Structure formats: C-alpha cells, structure tokens
Amino acid sequence: MKITAIALSGGKSSRMGRDKALLEINGETLLSKTSRIALQIADSVYIVARSQEQYQSLKIDSQDSIYLVLDQKFDGALVGFWQGIQAIAKPTDWILLLACDLPNLQSEILQAWARQLADLPKTAIAYLPRHEVNSDEAKKQWEPLCGFYRWQCCDSLMEFIEKGGRSLQKWLDTQEIIAIPNVPSSMLFNCNTPDDFHQYCLKQVSS
Secondary structure, eight states: OEEEEEEESSSTTTTSSSSSGGGGGGEEEEEHHHHHTTEEEEEEEEEEEHHHHHHOOOSSOGGGEEEEEOOSSSOOOOHHHHHHHHSSSOOOOOOEEEEEEOTTTTTHHHHHHHHGGGSSSSEEEEEEEEESSOOOOGGEETTTTTTEEEEGHHHHHHHHHTTTTOHHHHHTTSSOOOEEOOOOOGGGOOOOOOHHHHHHHHHHOOO
16 A cells, blocks of 8 residues: 655744744754654655745655645645645555644554555545534534545545635535544644644643
C-alpha cells in the first residue's frame, strides 16, 4: 500500500500573529516536526507552503522525499489540499493529510491507523478522527487535517471545488467516511493562538 503525505502550512496564521509553521519546540519548527513524522508513514511529503522561507526551515535528512508546493490561491485548507494533490507525480493509494500545527503528533499512532486502512470498506473515501462540538449527535464534526484520504476522493473533491465549495466539513458530509476509534484528544490539539502555544510550552516544561 502506497501512502503519500500532504502537509498544509499555507494558512495566514492571523490568530497567531506570526507564521505557525515556524514556531519552534525543542529547537525544531512545527513544520519540520510534521514533515519528519509524516515521512515515517508515507513515501514522500508534499508541503503546501506560503513561502520558500517555510521550506528552507526544514532540517530533515531525507530532503529528496520532500516537495514544496507554493500555495497560489490562499483560499483555505480545502483548496490547499487540492493543490497538494495536483502536485503529486503519480497516483497513490492513500493520502495522509496533516496540518502543520499539531505539536502532539505521534508517529506510532499514525502508523497504527495506517495498518487499519486495508480493512476499510472500498466505498469509504477517508479514515478520520471525529469529535463532538456539543452534546448534539448531529453536531459531531470530522477532524479533516489529521487523517487519511483514499486517492479516489479526487474526483468528488474537484467537483465540489468547481461548484464553489470551500468547506472541508461540508464536502465530507457528502462522502462516506469511517471514524477512527479511540483517538487521544491531545493528538488533535493545535496551536491557533499565542495562548495555545504558551500553554503547550508550559505543559512541556511541567512534564
């Protein structure tokens, strides 16, 4: 089974006030950590980045397996995902899609999820975590930026975008998705604001 990863770091980081991808934890940028972990699961990583500077911040030995895709649209995660797909040289079996601001990302958990892909129904186009917004079952939402997408999702994704769709959640609502069971909530923590990053660093120091 061939897995290719796409790491999204093309966001404007407006709530953070500076580029989230270049935030450092233990001397390593979030983007570098995301890419390094992705390479432990995938054959190659396509980074959808805002700038060449983000790409140059990477300090990974396997540079031949990392490819830069400059975000030409700045139109959200859905379009960033599509730009990454278009850059992939050859069709793959599964795409591992990751946000660049997941400091608790763990390769062992991602590898365990990847081993389960072969058992999924052929009709399912993604294997994703799901979390509750509130107690209303109808309000459960997918976590689209930390999971796997079957290559065959490309046609419906392109059609959705061509019709003006820009929401990953709304696109996923039209698809057959399998929920990943027992996902550690800490794995999905992301750094959107300076306070998020500060609280994460404090927990690292205390632990």
